[in-house]
Amino acid sequence: MFYLITFTLIYLGITIYFSYLGYRRTVTVSDYLLAGRQVHPLTMGLSYGATYISTSAIIGFGGVSALYGFSMSWLSFLNIMIGVWVAFVVFGKRTRKMGKALDAHTFPELLGRRYESRFIQGFSGLMILVFMPVYTAAVLIGISRFIEVYLNIPFSTAYLAFLLITACFVIWGGLKGVLYTSAFQGVIMVVSMMAIGVTAYWMLGGISAAHRSLEALTPFVPEALKQAGHRGFTSMPEAFSSVWWYVITTMIMGVGIGVIGQPQLNVRFMTLKSDRELNRSIPFTAIFILFTTGVAYAVGALTNVYFHNTYTEMPVQAVQGNLDKIIPLYIDRFYPPWFVALFLVSLMSAAMSAGSSQFHALGTSLSRDIFEQALLKGRSVAETTIVTRIGIVFSIFATLIIGLILPESIVAVATAFFFGLCGATFIPVYLFGLYWRRGSKAAAKASILSGFFTSLIWMLLFHEHESAAFGVCGKLFNVKCLAGHPWNMIDPQIIALPISFIVFVVVSLLTRPVREETVKKAFVHI
Amino acid sequence: MLGFSDPWVFAGFIVTILSAVFCVIYGALNRNRGGIEKEGDFREEIQWEREEIELIEKLP
Numbered sequence: 001m002f003y004l005i006t007f008t009l010i011y012l013g014i015t016i017y018f019s020y021l022g023y024r025r026t027v028t029v030s031d032y033l034l035a036g037r038q039v040h041p042l043t044m045g046l047s048y049g050a051t052y053i054s055t056s057a058i059i060g061f062g063g064v065s066a067l068y069g070f071s072m073s074w075l076s077f078l079n080i081m082i083g084v085w086v087a088f089v090v091f092g093k094r095t096r097k098m099g100k101a102l103d104a105h106t107f108p109e110l111l112g113r114r115y116e117s118r119f120i121q122g123f124s125g126l127m128i129l130v131f132m133p134v135y136t137a138a139v140l141i142g143i144s145r146f147i148e149v150y151l152n153i154p155f156s157t158a159y160l161a162f163l164l165i166t167a168c169f170v171i172w173g174g175l176k177g178v179l180y181t182s183a184f185q186g187v188i189m190v191v192s193m194m195a196i197g198v199t200a201y202w203m204l205g206g207i208s209a210a211h212r213s214l215e216a217l218t219p220f221v222p223e224a225l226k227q228a229g230h231r232g233f234t235s236m237p238e239a240f241s242s243v244w245w246y247v248i249t250t251m252i253m254g255v256g257i258g259v260i261g262q263p264q265l266n267v268r269f270m271t272l273k274s275d276r277e278l279n280r281s282i283p284f285t286a287i288f289i290l291f292t293t294g295v296a297y298a299v300g301a302l303t304n305v306y307f308h309n310t311y312t313e314m315p316v317q318a319v320q321g322n323l324d325k326i327i328p329l330y331i332d333r334f335y336p337p338w339f340v341a342l343f344l345v346s347l348m349s350a351a352m353s354a355g356s357s358q359f360h361a362l363g364t365s366l367s368r369d370i371f372e373q374a375l376l377k378g379r380s381v382a383e384t385t386i387v388t389r390i391g392i393v394f395s396i397f398a399t400l401i402i403g404l405i406l407p408e409s410i411v412a413v414a415t416a417f418f419f420g421l422c423g424a425t426f427i428p429v430y431l432f433g434l435y436w437r438r439g440s441k442a443a444a445k446a447s448i449l450s451g452f453f454t455s456l457i458w459m460l461l462f463h464e465h466e467s468a469a470f471g472v473c474g475k476l477f478n479v480k481c482l483a484g485h486p487w488n489m490i491d492p493q494i495i496a497l498p499i500s501f502i503v504f505v506v507v508s509l510l511t512r513p514v515r516e517e518t519v520k521k522a523f524v525h526i
Numbered sequence: 527m528l529g530f531s532d533p534w535v536f537a538g539f540i541v542t543i544l545s546a547v548f549c550v551i552y553g554a555l556n557r558n559r560g561g562i563e564k565e566g567d568f569r570e571e572i573q574w575e576r577e578e579i580e581l582i583e584k585l586p
Binding site: 069070071073074076078080081091093099100101103106185207208209210211212214215231232234235236242244271273275276278279280281282283284285286287289292294364368381385438447 | 528529530531532533534538539541542543545546548549550552553554556557558559560562570571573574577578580581583
């Protein structure tokens with residue numbers, strides 16, 4: 001407890017200082033003229049990485065890796081290639097230029113102004129407002145599971161306490177210095193994850209020896225999983241089996257591709273001054289992702305060796321099936337108390353950096369996208385401040401309720417759900433908005449609506465994981481889901497994304513393009 | 527193959543590291559590209575920044 005209190009106080013002190021520094025740096029326009037807002041590439045890289053990678057990746061996907069093994073390394077590949085290189089180079093550069101040209105300040109606003117549609121801005125803002133709390137809840141559940149294991153207190157108490165801390169952080173100025181605090185939080189995350197990665201491999205005798213020890217545990221894969229296509233912790237699942245479809249389409253592609261549609265990440269590109277800053281931050285972000293997700297997924301898989309060698313049971317059995325508790329239990333049992341406390345602080349960093357960016361996106365979605373643009377038709381009024389505050393309090397409350405009603409082993413699933421939903425809804429309009437001048441307003445509307453509703457319908461009626469959980473299909477048709485193998489295992493994004501792409505192209509070719517002057521303005525710097 | 531017998535898992539492990547190396551090389555090669563874009567005309571950026579500060583001020 002001594003270590004925890006000491007580290008937490010130091011951490012909070014530094015966070016508050018950076019928050020104040022960030023606040024001071026954003027208060028005057030003259031700061032900008034004096035290059036006061038020049039963002040160092042390292043700051044941008046760490047901040048982007050810390051917003052992208054949360055407790056969800058470390059606790060949730062780390063736990064999933066304990067079950068599915070090194071097949072999850074393909075997700076860390078996508079995290080870097082799609083989440084960093086494609087996001088920065090293919091999307092980020094044009095997002096920055098177009099964002100400035102259209103004077104857009106939120107992701108829904110960029111889409112709304114590009115296609116001259118208040119509906120697009122309002123609907124996108126509403127979607128974020130309604131569904132992002134699911135992801136925020138997943139992030140907070142991640143750290144709460146750790147607190148539950150570490151302090152041996154009930155999950156609901158841990159969850160309530162941490163949500164209260166995050167709420168205080170958000171309400172008392174946390175949002176204004178997001179860039180600097182998240183960069184600092186990123187440093188803590190990368191240092192502690194590197195320490196975990198190095199020690200996990202070192203204690204097992206090196207990289208090859210650790211992987212061979214894990215391979216020897218293939219016979220201990222749970223029988224039900226073996227029958228569903230699991231072939232061991234160092235093998236990919238059997239091609240086209242249930243496990244294969246789930247791991248590839250939901251766990252790897254859901255988050256790996258869906259990251260492109262994440263509003264709290266895309267908005268970061270607009271704050272940069274030039275492509276040079278963007279180019280320079282790519283290496284830092286990529287290394288950050290490698291040392292956080294790469295390590296989390298590898299260590300997640302290796303926990304099998306530790307638990308089996310020490311307790312002769314697999315981690316999934318040690319946590320009674322709750323995957324979200326595997327990484328917390330591993331850290332708690334195999335590391336010295338001071339390190340466990342330090343790791344908890346790094347999880348706090350991960351949760352707060354992602355959480356505050358999410359609340360930032362929620363706040364701006366409500367104030368700017370829904371209230372000012374969609375409801376007030378572009379007018380800016382003093383009441384916006386009050387509406388934003390009510391909105392943030394409401395979303396904190398929604399996060400609280402969602403977090404308490406979600407079942408166990410949910411962190412990675414809820415994250416993949418939100419990433420997949422954003423991917424299917426936003427990627428086509430976003431990509432074509434940046435690259436295709438012919439795209440029309442009607443096409444953008446149709447694409448967003450088709451991506452969103454196809455995802456929802458697929459989730460509620462066809463994809464077994466969600467349809468069984470929500471129970472709508474059961475009530476309507478008296479069956480768990482309407483589709484048989486393999487359709488019941490294919491992630492909604494894999495179905496909805498191609499549909500929203502096709503809808504965009506077809507409707508664009510059939511309808512009037514966006515006005516020439518708007519297109520010219522949007523592409524003026526490109 | 528680093529203790530992996532499945533070539534797909536080995537490939538996943540390697541391409542993860544290679545993708546990070548690729549990003550480092552890309553960043554290094556392009557570190558000076560895209561610096562000056564509009565010959566010192568920052569009116570648009572200043573307008574954007576003014577609006578951004580207004581937006582941030584409305585947050586808690």
